[in-house]
Amino acid sequence: MLDYSYRLFLSNWVLNDPIFNLKYFLWSKIPLHHKQNIQIPVSYLRINIDLMVIYMSNGNNHRSTVFSNGHVSRVSGDGTLKIPRELLSQLNVPESSPVMVEAFRECLLVCPIEKMKLNSIYLEITSKCNLNCIMCVRRVWKDEIGNMDFKLLKKIIREAKELGVEWVWFAGYGEPLIYDHFEEAVEEVKQNKIKLGITTNGTLLDEDMAKTLIKYGIDRVVVSIDSPFEEKFKKIRGTEMSKIIGNIRHLYEKSQKSKKPEIWVEIVAMRDNIEDLPVLVDLAGKSGATTILVSNLLPYTYELAQQTLYFNGHNIASDIILEASKRAIASKVRLLTPYFELKTQRSCNFIEKGSCVVTWNGDVCPCYNFMHTYPCIINGRKKMIHKVSFGNLNDQSLKNVWFNPKYVRFRFTVKNFSFPSCTDCEFQEFCWFVEENLMDCWGNSPSCADCLWARKIIQCP
Ligand code: SF4
Ligand code: SF4
Numbered sequence: 318m319l320d321y322s323y324r325l326f327l328s329n330w331v332l333n334d335p336i337f338n339l340k341y342f343l344w345s346k347i348p349l350h351h352k353q354n355i356q357i358p359v360s361y362l363r364i365n366i367d368l369m370v371i372y373m374s375n376g377n378n379h380r381s382t383v384f385s386n387g388h389v390s391r392v393s394g395d396g397t398l399k400i401p402r403e404l405l406s407q408l409n410v411p412e413s414s415p416v417m418v419e420a421f422r423e424c425l426l427v428c429p430i431e432k433m434k435l436n437s438i439y440l441e442i443t444s445k446c447n448l449n450c451i452m453c454v455r456r457v458w459k460d461e462i463g464n465m466d467f468k469l470l471k472k473i474i475r476e477a478k479e480l481g482v483e484w485v486w487f488a489g490y491g492e493p494l495i496y497d498h499f500e501e502a503v504e505e506v507k508q509n510k511i512k513l514g515i516t517t518n519g520t521l522l523d524e525d526m527a528k529t530l531i532k533y534g535i536d537r538v539v540v541s542i543d544s545p546f547e548e549k550f551k552k553i554r555g556t557e558m559s560k561i562i563g564n565i566r567h568l569y570e571k572s573q574k575s576k577k578p579e580i581w582v583e584i585v586a587m588r589d590n591i592e593d594l595p596v597l598v599d600l601a602g603k604s605g606a607t608t609i610l611v612s613n614l615l616p617y618t619y620e621l622a623q624q625t626l627y628f629n630g631h632n633i634a635s636d637i638i639l640e641a642s643k644r645a646i647a648s649k650v651r652l653l654t655p656y657f658e659l660k661t662q663r664s665c666n667f668i669e670k671g672s673c674v675v676t677w678n679g680d681v682c683p684c685y686n687f688m689h690t691y692p693c694i695i696n697g698r699k700k701m702i703h704k705v706s707f708g709n710l711n712d713q714s715l716k717n718v719w720f721n722p723k724y725v726r727f728r729f730t731v732k733n734f735s736f737p738s739c740t741d742c743e744f745q746e747f748c749w750f751v752e753e754n755l756m757d758c759w760g761n762s763p764s765c766a767d768c769l770w771a772r773k774i775i776q777c778p
């Protein structure tokens with residue numbers, strides 16, 4: 318007898334494509350007794366057009382509402398479908414507002430356009446960097462490296478303003494402070510009254526740079542510090558930790574009057590540096606940081622995979638995290654820790670917060686995971702991640718790409734987690750879908766089914 322979740326998993330295929338389902342059983346080497354035990358409730362096999370389920374996307378901040386929840390509607394003779402007025406008012410959608418309709422096999426997605434707001438953009442203004450950290454994906458990718466054209470950057474900021482974007486981040490894989498037009502880029506964002514955050518390795522955050530950041534009222538600076546100990550820091554990042562801490566302290570002292578930027582410290586937790594976290598909390602607190610963001614490592618080689626702290630059957634970091642949390646409370650610093658094991662819940666911060674990532678050459682990608690092409694190791698398996706772009710801003714507007722039906726549909730799928738989970742799937746060692754992010758066994762393309770960001774194992778500012 319199969320459990321409920323497995324039955325749902327199967328029923329989804331049956332509804333979607335029985336032939337595809339059959340193919341799955343041919344290649345997946347499921348033992349015969351599993352097939353004999355499959356029981357799919359009859360109701361799953363019926364699709365009654367009169368009782369079609371309508372999903373109503375409820376903006377960026379809430380889960381979608383199932384229209385059929387007490388609101389069954391029939392398609393009338395002229396082909397129109399009326400959405401009940403009380404449902405529209407519940408969702409705060411004016412009756413005349415434009416909606417985007419996407420037809421799925423088993424539902425219609427009706428999405429009020431004004432509710433699908435783009436709130437924040439991570440701009441990779443450069444993918445060049447002055448460091449070569451041991452855990453950096455830039456060591457293994459074959460992607461071209463470059464700077465964003467400044468005219469393109471201005472166009473993006475202008476269009477972001479028109480769309481009501483609240484936050485722009487100069488981030489991605491590269492060091493934003495080495496961008497040729499850095500100060501002009503900052504000015505462009507702040508003139509448009511958009512909040513600006515920067516993630517940096519801190520090496521170039523000298524006195525002049527601190528003056529610039531304060532002058533333009535930059536809102537947040539996130540500095541990566543992987544150990545409070547000089548020798549270990551040098552081993553990971555190949556540069557001096559004390560200089561970076563000095564830069565942070567100086568920035569903090571000079572920003573006392575303006576109270577901006579807020580300073581965050583970010584650490585990629587590995588076996589070699591996790592024990593340093595409590596001392597890092599002390600150091601960051603004394604240096605003026607308000608928040609310490611801990612992320613796990615996404616390894617790109619088998620050697621680096623030895624450094625991961627998750628999926629070990631127990632949380633080997635738990636005592637250290639507890640100690641770090643106590644010190645964070647004492648230092649009045651916020652400590653944001655990741656999960657170290659898989660939880661049932663999945664949630665994608667990029668989609669939930671209405672964010673996108675724009676790479677230096679103008680491609681609009683949904684998240685950090687899909688912004689470049691690179692190999693990585695997940696659960697001891699090698700996986701090839703292919704870049705996912707829904708359009709390029711050199712020849713399209715930000716609005717057109719954000720509302721590109723394929724991108725809307727992708728966001729809807731991710732928001733509702735209408736995809737399987739490879740990371741804890743019992744077939745992951747036999748399955749070839751899992752070797753890449755191109756497709757999964759439910760037919761989603763690209764597939765988020767193996768994503769560690771959605772599991773809060775990896776997290777970004
Ligand atoms: S500073 Fe960031 S982008 Fe540069 S090498 Fe290190 S991890 Fe990579
Ligand atoms: S590993 Fe992933 S794609 Fe393959 S069967 Fe399992 S959930 Fe589906």
Ligand code: SF4
Nearest residue numbers: 665684765768770771
């Ligand atoms: S679930 Fe993961 S892969 Fe999918 S959009 Fe979110 S972060 Fe990217």
